[in-house]
Amino acid sequence: MKVTLERNHLLKSLGHVHRVVERRNTYPILANVLIKAADDGLDLRATDLDIEVTEHVPAMIGTPGTTTVPAHTLYEIIRKLADGAEVKLETDGSEQMSIISGRSRFHLACLSPEGFPDLKSGSFSHTFSMPAAALLELIERTQFAISNEETRYYLNGIYFHTITSDQTEVLRAVATDGHRMARAETTAPEGAAGMPGIIVPRKTVSEVQKLLDGAEGDVEVELSDTKIRFSVGGVVLLSKLIEGTFPDYDRVTPKNNDKLMSVDRATFATAVDRVSTIASERGGKAVKLSAGSGQLELSVTNPDHGTASEELAVEFEPESFEIGFNARYLLDIVGQIRSENVSFLFNDSGSPTLVQEEGDAKALYVLMPMRV
Structure with a gap:
């Protein structure tokens, strides 16, 4: 096999295919990428037996051929070559592939492509x-x-x-x-x-x-x-x-949550992040929300480090309501909200809470409460 191609094209394709290759493999060939040179370019293929990624790379084919080489090593070699460099890949029937670019030469051990697995697709419905x-x-x-x-x-x-x-x-x-x-x-x-x-x-x-x-x-x-x-x-x-x-x-999607709280998303997220600084992993990173009459208090109690609290203005009509959440889970969900305000729909302190964007029904989130 003799192939000449542009380094950036090869690097981009290797970047796609080598990611599915596990660092540790029971079968050595699963650590390799299959390289097939034919017609107008290279076909690269890698698999972990559950996922298979294939990509075609334009190249000048001197001599067609097929082999397999270590995927991560080849990727690192190509990554460290000069931007825009010309790369030559050559095998002469031996158990090695030569990689030549400028004054750099590498030789990688090959494994026979005959043992490379094919994740057959079957028919699609x-x-x-x-x-x-x-x-x-x-x-x-x-x-x-x-x-x-x-x-x-x-x-x-x-x-x-x-x-x-x-x-x-x-x-x-x-x-x-x-x-x-x-x-x-x-x-x-x-x-x-x-x-x-x-x-x-x-x-x-x-x-x-x-x-x-x-x-x-x-x-x-x-x-x-x-x-x-x-x-x-x-x-x-x-x-x-x-x-x-x-x-x-x-x-498990709440249908009867009727206590609506609307709060500025960015302000709320920043406040939760601040008060959760002292929350303990042992306590489940719990943060308590105490809402009532247009006001929301966020509070955290950590027996080992102390307490934290912060108040926010919210739109909330009931006189009082308390509920606890895992702070990290709460921030993960609020991080998905793209509207300026985030809407919380509560039922009671022991029931799932519904979280939505204002004016967008295409996405919704459900969060289980914690005892605090």
Whole structure:
């Protein structure tokens, strides 16, 4: 194999594919990236057996060929070469690849491509295209609530499905860790109606988010009951889905919360962050909200360090109401709000609270209270 290409093009593509490669692998070949030189360029492919990323890179092909080399090492070599440099990749049938750029020469050990796994996609039941920005927004507004608890594996991702809301078909994304829930939706693209409810794993969500960040135009989505494939900007990401049943999130979404509190989002977030400085992890980083007659007091009590409190002006009609929350969870949710004010809908101090943007029903958040 003999290939010549521009360093920046190769670096960009390696940046996409090498991220799925785990640093530690039971099978040595999983640490490698598959490089196939043919026709008008290189095809790069990497996998961890759950996710597979493929990208095509324009290149001048002297001699076609296929091999695999350590993904992270190759990425670091190319990253440290001069910006805009010309790179030559060569193999001569031996067990090494030569990387030549200017006066720099590297030799990497190769493994036979015959043992490189292929995450076969199978057939897809639904295919649709949607603006990359719309899918990115669904991910960004829900990702923080994905659970890290491996025993409840079906919560370790974002649940995507279509539903009819106000006589309109929407694509909805939901994530929860049992303490908080995030839900966001957008108009369902043509071809998405009737798609199976799928749970996209946390790592896949993170990789797709990176691919979509700054992407223009549409992303093509193909899915079945077991796999999903995203195609955007020449990059193709294929992933297995989480097998399991996502809980009935609608059942835990408050329907009768009638105590409305509206507060300036930025002021509220800053105040919560300040008073939570002395909150203890042992106490669950608890912050108490005491509201009444247009006033809100935020307070934290830490037996080891002392107390903190701060008062804010709010729109709240009931004479008095108290409730406690985990400060970090509260800040995570408020951080997703984009309107100037944030709306809290309470029921009682022991029931879930609904958090929404003012004038936007496309996203809502549910937060479980704490005893304080």
